[in-house]
Amino acid sequence: MIVENNVADGHFGEYGGRFVPEALIGALNELENAHISSQKDPAFLSELAELHRTYTGRPSIITEVPRFAEHAGGARILLKREDLNHTGSHKINNVLGQVLLTKRMGKKRIIAETGAGQHGVAAATAAALMGLECVVYMGEEDTRRQSLNVARMKLLGAQVVPVTSGSRTLKDAINEAMRDWVTNVADTHYLLGTVTGPHPFPTMVRDFHKIIGEESRTQVLALTGKLPDAVLACVGGGSNAIGIFHAFIPDAGVRLIGFEAGGDGVETGRHAATISGGSPGVLHGTRSYVLQDENGQTVESHSISAGLDYPGVGPEHAYLHDIGRAEYRAINDNQAMEAFSLLCKTEGIIPAIETAHALAGAMIIGKEVGPDATLLINLSGRGDKDVQTAAQYFGIPL
Amino acid sequence: MSTSLDRLFEKVRTENRAALIAYIPAGFPSIEGCNKAIKALAVAGVDAIEIGFPYSDPVMDGPTIQEAADISLKAGTGAHDVFAALKTASDCGVASVVMTYWNPIEKFGVDKFAQYISDNGGSGVITPDLPIEESTQWLVATDKYDINPIYVLAPSSSDERIGKVTSKTGGFVYAASVMGVTGARTSVSVNARDLVSRIRATTSLPVAVGLGVSTREQACEVAGYADGVIVGSAFIKLLLNAQSESDGLHAISELAKALALGVRESR
Numbered sequence: 271m272i273v274e275n276n277v278a279d280g281h282f283g284e285y286g287g288r289f290v291p292e293a294l295i296g297a298l299n300e301l302e303n304a305h306i307s308s309q310k311d312p313a314f315l316s317e318l319a320e321l322h323r324t325y326t327g328r329p330s331i332i333t334e335v336p337r338f339a340e341h342a343g344g345a346r347i348l349l350k351r352e353d354l355n356h357t358g359s360h361k362i363n364n365v366l367g368q369v370l371l372t373k374r375m376g377k378k379r380i381i382a383e384t385g386a387g388q389h390g391v392a393a394a395t396a397a398a399l400m401g402l403e404c405v406v407y408m409g410e411e412d413t414r415r416q417s418l419n420v421a422r423m424k425l426l427g428a429q430v431v432p433v434t435s436g437s438r439t440l441k442d443a444i445n446e447a448m449r450d451w452v453t454n455v456a457d458t459h460y461l462l463g464t465v466t467g468p469h470p471f472p473t474m475v476r477d478f479h480k481i482i483g484e485e486s487r488t489q490v491l492a493l494t495g496k497l498p499d500a501v502l503a504c505v506g507g508g509s510n511a512i513g514i515f516h517a518f519i520p521d522a523g524v525r526l527i528g529f530e531a532g533g534d535g536v537e538t539g540r541h542a543a544t545i546s547g548g549s550p551g552v553l554h555g556t557r558s559y560v561l562q563d564e565n566g567q568t569v570e571s572h573s574i575s576a577g578l579d580y581p582g583v584g585p586e587h588a589y590l591h592d593i594g595r596a597e598y599r600a601i602n603d604n605q606a607m608e609a610f611s612l613l614c615k616t617e618g619i620i621p622a623i624e625t626a627h628a629l630a631g632a633m634i635i636g637k638e639v640g641p642d643a644t645l646l647i648n649l650s651g652r653g654d655k656d657v658q659t660a661a662q663y664f665g666i667p668l
Numbered sequence: 669m670s671t672s673l674d675r676l677f678e679k680v681r682t683e684n685r686a687a688l689i690a691y692i693p694a695g696f697p698s699i700e701g702c703n704k705a706i707k708a709l710a711v712a713g714v715d716a717i718e719i720g721f722p723y724s725d726p727v728m729d730g731p732t733i734q735e736a737a738d739i740s741l742k743a744g745t746g747a748h749d750v751f752a753a754l755k756t757a758s759d760c761g762v763a764s765v766v767m768t769y770w771n772p773i774e775k776f777g778v779d780k781f782a783q784y785i786s787d788n789g790g791s792g793v794i795t796p797d798l799p800i801e802e803s804t805q806w807l808v809a810t811d812k813y814d815i816n817p818i819y820v821l822a823p824s825s826s827d828e829r830i831g832k833v834t835s836k837t838g839g840f841v842y843a844a845s846v847m848g849v850t851g852a853r854t855s856v857s858v859n860a861r862d863l864v865s866r867i868r869a870t871t872s873l874p875v876a877v878g879l880g881v882s883t884r885e886q887a888c889e890v891a892g893y894a895d896g897v898i899v900g901s902a903f904i905k906l907l908l909n910a911q912s913e914s915d916g917l918h919a920i921s922e923l924a925k926a927l928a929l930g931v932r933e934s935r
Contacts, residue, residue: 288802290799292796292825292844295824296775296825296826304690351918354755362765436724449848452727452849453847455824553725553771554727562775565747566772567741597889
C-alpha cells in the first residue's frame with residue numbers, strides 16, 4: 271500500500287491538523303478558502319480595520335503600572351489594554367473578523383460556544399451588528415455561574431442553549447456546537463472562540479488576534495525605545511496569548527511566557543494547566559496537549575477562572591512549547607487572586623480573573639529578571655463579570 | 669489476505685441480500701450485559717458487530733449513544749474491555765470491528781491498537797473523526813496487521829474526495845445517510861441513495877449505510893441499494909428503556925430478527 275504524506279497545511283510541527291467527521295471537511299475547506307482570499311482582499315481588510323477603529327475602539331492603549339510593579343521586583347511593567355475594547359476583552363477582534371467571513375460565505379446563522387460568557391457575549395454582539403441569527407451553547411453549570419452574561423447575550427438577541435451533556439461545562443458546549451454544525455453546516459458558520467479546533471481555526475483566529483502584538487510592538491518601541499524583555503499572557507485555549515506573542519516570535523531576544531491555570535496546584539490533579547500537566551493527544555478536532563487519562567478520555571479541568579477552565583490548548587502553543595520558543599508555567603487560583611486584588615488596589619484596574627494569572631506571572635518573572643527589565647502583559651479582559659466570584663473569594667458580602 | 673468482514677460481503681453478495689451490522693458500545697449496559705447483548709444479536713441473525721469505544725467527547729453521536737457512552741465510562745470501561753467485547757463477537761462467528769474516535773487509538777499506541785484488533789479476531793476499525801489526510805501512521809498499522817481501515821463518507825463529500833477516501837478504505841465504505849449525528853430517525857434520507865451511487869462510481873468495495881435506520885421497513889429500503897445496513901441507536905434505546913436486562917436483551921433480539929428479515933426481502 272502506498273502511504274501518502276501528511277498535508278503540511280494546518281499543522282504546527284506534529285500538532286494541529288483536522289480530526290473531524292467527514293461531514294465537516296467541505297465546510298472547513300470553504301472556510302479556509304474564504305480566510306485565505308479575504309486576507310488578500312483590501313476591501314475586506316479595510317472593512318475590518320474600520321470596524322476596529324469605530325466599533326472596537328482600536329488601537330487599544332498601553333498603560334504603565336509602576337505601583338503594581340513595586341510588587342514585581344521593580345521591573346518596568348506595561349499593560350496592553352484589551353480590556354478597554356468594546357465588550358470588555360480581546361474576544362471582539364476574532365468575532366468581528368469571523369462575522370465578516372460569515373457574510374462573505376453567504377451564511378445567515380452563527381453558532382458559538384462559551385465558558386465564562388465573554389466569547390458568547392462578543393459573538394452575540396457581532397451577530398447583532400451584522401443581523402445574523404446567533405445561537406450560543408453554554409454548559410448548564412456555567413449558565414448558573416455566569417447568569418449575568420446569559421442575560422447579556424439574551425439582551426443582544428442571541429439564543430442561549432444550556433448544555434446538559436457530559437460535565438456541563440465549556441468542553442461539552444464545544445461538543446454540542448460541533449453537533450449543531452454537523453447538522454446545519456449548509457447555512458451555519460461555527461464561530462469558534464479560541465485558537466483550537468480543526469484547521470483553519472487555529473490559524474484564522476490567530477490572524478484576527480495578531481493585531482494585539484503588532485500594535486503593542488510598535489507602541490512599546492515608541493514608548494521605551496526598545497523591545498520588551500518578555501511578553502506575558504494567560505493561556506486557556508490561548509487566543510489572547512497567541513495574539514500578543516505572534517508579532518514577537520521573530521524577535522529572539524524577547525521571551526514569550528504563557529501562564530496556565532494551575533487551579534488547586536498541578537500536583538493535585540485539579541487544574542487546567544494543559545501544557546504543564548497534560549500530554550499530546552486529540553481533542554475537538556486538533557492535535558495538541560490534552561488533559562487525559564490512560565484511555566485517552568478527556569479529564570475534567572479545574573480553575574477559579576471559567577475562561578481558562580478547558581482541558582485543551584491551541585496547537586500553535588504546543589508547538590512553541592516543544593521548540594522552546596515560548597515558556598508555559600502554571601499559576602494557582604490563590605496566586606491569581608492575590609494579583610487580581612493587587613492590580614485593583616495599586617492601579618485602579620479590575621482585571622478578568624483569567625488575566626490575573628498573567629499578572630501573577632509578572633510578579634514572579636519580575637523578581638527573576640530584576641528592575642532593569644521591561645515586561646509587556648496582555649491585559650486581555652476586564653473583571654466586571656468576575657465581581658461575584660471575587661467577592662465570594664475575598665469574603666465581601668453581596 | 670481477506671478479513672472475516674471481506675468474506676461476509678462476498679457471502680451476502682452470493683445470497684443477493686444486504687448484511688446487517690449492529691453497533692453496541694463496549695461496557696454497555698454493563699460489561700457482562702454487553703457480552704450477553706453481543707451473543708443475543710449474533711443468534712438473532714446479525715452478520716457483523718461494531719464494538720463502540722466509549723469516548724468522553726463524542727461529537728458525532730446523538731443523545732442515545734452519548735447516554736450509553738456515559739454509562740459505560742462511569743463503570744470504568746477501558747481499551748481492554750473493548751478488545752474483550754471484540755473477541756466475544758468474533759467468537760460468536762460474526763465479523764467484528766471496533767468503531768472509535770481517534771484519541772483512544774493514539775493514546776493506546778497506533779501500532780499496538782491495530783495489533784490488538786487482529787489478535788482478538790477483529791476485521792477492522794471504523795474511525796469517524798480521522799480524515800485520510802491524518803491517516804499516514806494508521807494506514808501503515810492497518811496494512812501491517814491486515815485489518816480493514818473503514819472510513820465514513822457524508823452527503824457533503826465531493827466526488828473527488830469520495831474517490832480519494834475509497835482508494836484508502838478496506839472492508840466496506842461507511843455511508844452516513846444524513847448530515848448530522850447518530851440517532852434513530854423516522855425516515856432514511858434520500859441523500860443516502862445518491863451518496864451510495866456516487867461511492868459506487870469510484871469503487872467496487874461494499875457500501876453500508878448508517879445513521880437513522882431503526883425498523884424492518886427502513887432496513888428493507890436501504891438493502892435495496894446498499895450492501896450493508898448499520899443499526900446502532902435503535903438497539904441502544906431498547907436497552908436504555910428496558911425494565912430489566914433480560915427485557916432489554918429480549919427486545920434487541922426481536923428487533924435484530926426483524927431487521928434480518930428486512931435486509932433479505934428487498935431484492
